[in-house]
Amino acid sequence: MKLRTIKYFFKESFTSLIRNRWMSLASIGAVASALIIFGSFLLLSVNFDYILKDVESQVEITAYLEDSVDEAGISELNKSIGAIEGVKEVKFISKEDAIEEFKEQVGRELLEGIENPLPNSFRIKVNDPHEVGTVAEKIQRFVGIEEVKYGKGIVEKLFNIIYWMRIIGMVIMAVFAAVSIFIISNTIRLTVFARRREISIMKYIGATDWFVRWPFLIEGMVLGLIGSSLAIGILAVAYNYLFITVKINLPMIALLPIEEFYNYALGFLGIGMLIGAFGSSFSIKRFLKV
């Protein structure tokens, strides 16, 4: 392709963008909304994931021992539990340790003179929080284990929430993307209509389909690009604000660093451009059949 031809394509596209400025703005707005909504859900779920990783690393299993288990049995169990796949760390807490810890929490005087009711126990950490359930089940089966406890259900629920958040984000994004494609294709249709005479002359002279098509594709892609850039800008400002607010007011919650957000920017530009290209190719198709 000649440089002059490329210049011609861009000149034509930008002329149309300006000529149909209201439709162009509507298209840009539609693409931006689609991507802002998608981006919000994405950031929400990514952050949830990120925070959960933190919480997860604190998820522990507590296995209470029957009183009948002796010293040898304890070290035997300790070894067996440590050998389970996915177990990161096993820590033995004796009755005495447990009551000491408890006294620390509720106050020493209150428990003075009462016989220690707490059993011996193990605290177990796992590598992958997703496996807490299965590991707990395996521990439960050992002889000498009275009861196994962990944040049953909570972990699963949190994962479920993240999962659904992503699905909903995707669905809403798909709907908005379809709306954007529709609006862009209507914008381009106006351009095609304004230039139908020129297009038919071009075809008679012997222009190839691609020669006719490029200016419209570029117009659509430019609309998509501007829309997605707008979305990135707005999301970046909003997220930055959120990040700082959370950091000041809720310092214990660690949000995904703002730099990570920019990793998604390129993907957003790509999606915007694709939406634009799709929208315009719908409108041109009919006009090329001369």
Add this chain to the structure above:
Amino acid sequence: MIEMYGVTKIYPGGQVALKDINLKISKGEFVFVVGPSGAGKSTLIKLIFREEVPTRGQIFFAGKNITRLKHREVPYLRRRIGIVFQDFRLLPEKTVYENVAFAMEVVEASTRDIRKKVPQTLERVGLFHKANAKPSELSGGEQQRVALARALVNNPDILVADEPTGNLDPDTSWDIMNYLDDINKRGTTIIVATHARELVDTMKKRVIQLEKGSLVRDEERGAYSK
């Protein structure tokens, strides 16, 4: 240059526009296609530059069967054909020069060629002095000459014109015909569909007469009617 064998064209509505046409037009010929309105003249022209495809029969252009041309091959056929319409079909917002240059831009000619060929071709149709005018500032005859220049600028093998003088007064029509004759004398094959009886009678070129879609007469140095 062009050969048609048993060409029939039936439009989707069932209208039979051409019936079993056989003809051969050689390189360098000047041919009038005549006949009353609705006889099929425009359809015959459209078949040549493949705006329409025949329902039956075969058409050859420079030895190549164009009935089975792929969609993406059509532009390259059209680059060998200059097309002129009754309504000129110029771009109103472009100047005379730009309208002609546009034809070369579309086929991605080099800037150097465009700068050389466009003034040359405008000179050929006597419009070099109007290069910067807009079509709306020109007379009908001048507009048609711009269209001629645009059709010629890419050096087509053949020029087809569908009622090129249909919108023009007799004097101007003569003028256009003289330009066409001149273009023909320099080697370009020319096919003109027309109603203009007087012009056909005077020019004494080959005449192909259509009636209700059938070829009823094909005569060298003929007149508009027998």
